[in-house]
Amino acid sequence: MPELPEVETVRQTLKNLIIGEKITDILVRYDGIIKPLSIAQFKKRLIGQSFRDIRRKAKYLFFDFDSLTMVSHLRMEGKYYLRNSLKECTKHEHVIFELNHSQYLCYHDVRKFGTMELTDLHQELAIPSVSALGKEGNDPTWLAEDFFEKIKFTKRPMKSILLDQHIISGLGNIYVDETLFRSKINPNTLGNEINLYQAKRVIKSAKEVLNKATNLGGTTIRTYHSNIGVDGRFQNELMVHTFVGEPCRICGDTIQKTKVGGRGTYYCPTCQRDDHLLIVGLTGGIASGKSFVSNWFSKHKVPVLDADKIYKNLLKTNEIMYNEIVQNFGDIVQRNHEIDRQALGKIIFQDPKKRELLNQITHPFVLEEMKQEIAQYQKKRTKMIILDIPLLFEAKLEYMVDIIMLAYVDPNTQIHRLMDRDQISKSEAEKKIQSQMKLEEKIKKADIIIDNSFDPNHTKEQLLEIYRTLRRK
Numbered sequence: 001m002p003e004l005p006e007v008e009t010v011r012q013t014l015k016n017l018i019i020g021e022k023i024t025d026i027l028v029r030y031d032g033i034i035k036p037l038s039i040a041q042f043k044k045r046l047i048g049q050s051f052r053d054i055r056r057k058a059k060y061l062f063f064d065f066d067s068l069t070m071v072s073h074l075r076m077e078g079k080y081y082l083r084n085s086l087k088e089c090t091k092h093e094h095v096i097f098e099l100n101h102s103q104y105l106c107y108h109d110v111r112k113f114g115t116m117e118l119t120d121l122h123q124e125l126a127i128p129s130v131s132a133l134g135k136e137g138n139d140p141t142w143l144a145e146d147f148f149e150k151i152k153f154t155k156r157p158m159k160s161i162l163l164d165q166h167i168i169s170g171l172g173n174i175y176v177d178e179t180l181f182r183s184k185i186n187p188n189t190l191g192n193e194i195n196l197y198q199a200k201r202v203i204k205s206a207k208e209v210l211n212k213a214t215n216l217g218g219t220t221i222r223t224y225h226s227n228i229g230v231d232g233r234f235q236n237e238l239m240v241h242t243f244v245g246e247p248c249r250i251c252g253d254t255i256q257k258t259k260v261g262g263r264g265t266y267y268c269p270t271c272q273r274d275d276h277l278l279i280v281g282l283t284g285g286i287a288s289g290k291s292f293v294s295n296w297f298s299k300h301k302v303p304v305l306d307a308d309k310i311y312k313n314l315l316k317t318n319e320i321m322y323n324e325i326v327q328n329f330g331d332i333v334q335r336n337h338e339i340d341r342q343a344l345g346k347i348i349f350q351d352p353k354k355r356e357l358l359n360q361i362t363h364p365f366v367l368e369e370m371k372q373e374i375a376q377y378q379k380k381r382t383k384m385i386i387l388d389i390p391l392l393f394e395a396k397l398e399y400m401v402d403i404i405m406l407a408y409v410d411p412n413t414q415i416h417r418l419m420d421r422d423q424i425s426k427s428e429a430e431k432k433i434q435s436q437m438k439l440e441e442k443i444k445k446a447d448i449i450i451d452n453s454f455d456p457n458h459t460k461e462q463l464l465e466i467y468r469t470l471r472r473k
Contacts, residue, residue, distance in 0.1 A: 002074045004136065004170030005213035005234065007059050010080060014105075015054045017082055022050040022100040023065075027086075030094035033109070035117045045118055046070070046097075058133050058169035062124050071124050075113035081106045133169040137162075137179075137203075138210035144200035151199070152472075154191030159260040161191050162202070171206060175213065177241040177266045179205045184402050186274040187258075187265045193276070196469050197403050197447045212237060240266040251399040271399045277377060278384040278470065281401030283392035285439055286432055287418035288407040289452030289459065294388045296463050303377060304386040310369050311362060315339050321365045328357060349435050363395055370400070384470060393445060394437050403470070406446035408439070410453045 002010070026043045028034060034042045049065035056062065063070040072078075083089055083104040089096055093106040095116065107114065117127060125131045135142055150167050151158075161167055162176040171179065180187050182205035185198060194202075213234040239249060244257040244266060253270035282304075284290045294304045314321055316338065325344070326333060332343045348355035370387065377385050387401055398404065409417065411433075418429040443449065448466055452459050 002059065002078065003172035003175055003213075004058060004138070004210055005175075005217070007056055007061060007074060008214050009217045010074070011054050011056045011061055014080055014082075018051045018099065018105060019053065020050060021103070021105075023047055023097050024100050025098040027096040027098070028094070029096070030112055032112060033094055033107070033114055033116055035115050037118060042116075042118065057124070057130060058136055058165060059172070060124070060130055060133075064121060067121055069119050069121050069124055071115075071117045071119060071127055071130060072107075073115045073129075075109070075115070076111050077109060078114035079108045081108055132166055134165060134167045136170045136210075137168050137175070137206035138170065138214070140207075142168075142203050142207070144196065144203045147203050148194070148196050148199035151191035151194060156191055157188045157260050158185055158191060158194065158202075159187035159263065159265055162206075163261070163263065168206070170210060173263055173265075174238070174241050175206070175209050178209045178239060181240045181268060181272060182209065184271055184399075186272040187260045187267050188274055195278075195403075195472050201403075201447060240268060242266065273402075275378045277374075277382055278403070279374065279401045280384065280386050280403045280405050280470065281392050281398065282386050282388045282405050282407065283390060283442065283446075284407030285409070285414060285436055285442070286390070287414050287421055288409045289450075290388060290390065290407045292452065292456065292459060293405070293407050293450055293463065294386060296460065297386045297467070300467060302384055302386055302467075303382060304388055305370055305373055307366055307370065307387070307389040307391075310366050310373075312341070314362070314365050314369065315341070318365055321362060324361045325358070328361065329354070349432055352435070355435065359391070359395065367395075367397070374400075393442060398445070403448065404446045405448040405450065405466070406442055407450050407452055408443070409451075411439070413453050 023046050026046060028039045028042070031039055037045070045068060046065070049068060051063060051065060053064040054061060055064065059074065061072040061074070063072060081093070083106050084102070086096070086104060089104065089106050090108065092110045093108045094112060095107040097105040099105060107116075119126050135146075147168065151161055154161060156164075158180060159176055162171050162179060163173070177187070179202060183198065183201045185194070185202065216234040216237065240255050243255045246255050247253070248255055248268040248271060251268065251270045253268055255266055256269055258265050258267070282290055282293060294306060298304050315325075316322075322339065325339060329344060329347060332340050332347075334340050344358070348358050374385070374387075386405075389395070389397055392398060392401070392404070414433060415426060415429045418424070418432060419426060422429070422432075424432075450459065450462055450466070
C-alpha cells in the first residue's frame with residue numbers, strides 16, 4: 001500500500017514529467033473511481049485544462065489545473081504511468097488522460113479502490129475526507145504534547161492509533177511498525193498507558209522514519225511500485241516489517257508477527273515488551289550526579305537496579321568472573337583475596353584495550369543478573385523501576401529500557417567534582433572523562449536530561465516533575 005513517502009515520490013516524479021501538459025481527452029474505463037460527478041461532467045470540466053502544480057497531503061495527491069484541483073487518493077495499490085501510446089495501457093489502467101504531446105497519463109489500480117474528485121482550485125479542504133486529516137507524521141510543527149493530549153485517555157492499541165489518519169496522517173502499516181519499533185513500544189500498548197516521554201519518542205521516530213523513507217523513494221515490497229520505474233530503497237532500512245522469524249538486529253530475539261486491529265503487525269518481543277513494567281535507564285558521564293538521582297528515586301519508593309553494585313557484588317560471589325579478571329589483569333588481588341578495584345580502575349582508564357577486555361568479561365554476568373532481577377519485578381507487577389547503567393550506550397543495552405534518562409553536568413563542573421571526589425589532578429580527571437563516550441552523543445540518544453550543574457534543590461525540582469510525568473500524574 002502506498003504511504004506518505006511513496007505518494008511523495010509519485011508527486012515529485014510526475015511533477016517533473018507533466019507540468020505544463022494540457023489534457024486533450026479522457027478515457028474512463030471504470031466509473032467507480034470518479035467521485036461524485038458523472039463521467040460526462042468530469043470530462044467536461046477537465047478537458048482543455050493544463051497541469052500547473054502537484055501537491056500532497058498525507059496520502060492524497062492534489063493536481064492543480066488552470067481553474068480546478070483534482071484530488072486523487074491512491075488507496076491500496078494506485079499508481080500513475082506515463083505511456084507513449086494507448087496500446088501500452090494495460091487492462092488495470094482505468095482512467096487515461098490524453099496529453100497534448102501524444103502521451104498518456106494512466107491511472108493503474110488493480111483493486112479499483114482509488115478515487116478522483118474535482119474541486120475549485122486550491123479548495124481541497126472542502127472535501128470532508130481531506131479536511132478531517134490529522135497533521136502529517138513528519139510535520140516539523142508536530143509537538144509531542146499535542147499528540148499526547150490526543151491519545152492519553154484512549155483505550156485503543158498504539159498500532160491502531162497511529163493508523164488513524166484523523167490523529168496523525170501519512171503513516172500506513174509499514175511505517176507504523178517501524179515507528180513503534182524505534183519507539184520501543186509494543187503495538188498492543190494502549191494509548192492511555194503511554195507517558196509524555198514515550199509520546200515524544202513516537203513523534204521523533206515517525207519523523208525520522210518518514211523523512212528517511214521519503215529521501216529513499218519509499219518502500220518497494222510485494223506488489224507496490226511508486227510509478228514509472230521508481231522503486232523505493234527504504235526496504236533496505238526496515239527493522240521489523242516482514243522479518244517474522246528472523247533475529248532482531250538490536251537484541252537478537254526473534255521477530256514476531258501478530259494482528260492488531262485486523263492488521264498484520266511485526267514487532268520484537270524484547271525491544272517492545274508488553275509487561276506493563278516501565279524500565280527507565282539512568283546513565284551519564286562520570287561525576288555527573290547519577291547517585292543523587294538514583295537515591296532520590298529510591299526514597300520515592302521506585303526500585304533501582306544499580307549495575308555498579310551488581311558488578312561489585314559479583315566480584316565477591318561469582319568465582320568464574322573473578323578468576324577471569326585475575327588471570328587477565330595480573331597482580332590486583334589484595335590480602336583478603338578481594339580484587340583491588342582502584343588498581344583495576346587505573347589499568348582500564350589508561351588502556352582502552354584493557355577496558356574493552358574487562359567489559360567483555362564482566363558484562364555478560366552483570367547482564368544476566370539484571371535480567372533475573374527485572375523478571376522478579378515483572379512477576380510482582382511493579383509499575384516502574386530505574387536501571388542505573390553508567391555504560392548504557394557503550395554496552396549497547398538501550399534495548400533493555402523504555403526511557404533513557406541522562407544525568408548531565410556542565411564540563412567544567414564535572415572536572416572539578418571528579419577532582420574533589422577522587423582526589424586527582426585536573427589532567428587525570430580530564431583523562432577519565434575522555435575515556436568515556438562523548439557527552440554530546442549521549443544527549444542525542446537521551447529522552448530526559450537532568451541538569452545537575454546547580455544546587456541539589458534545582459535537581460530535586462526536575463526529578464519531581466519527571467517522576468510525575470513518568471507516572472502520568
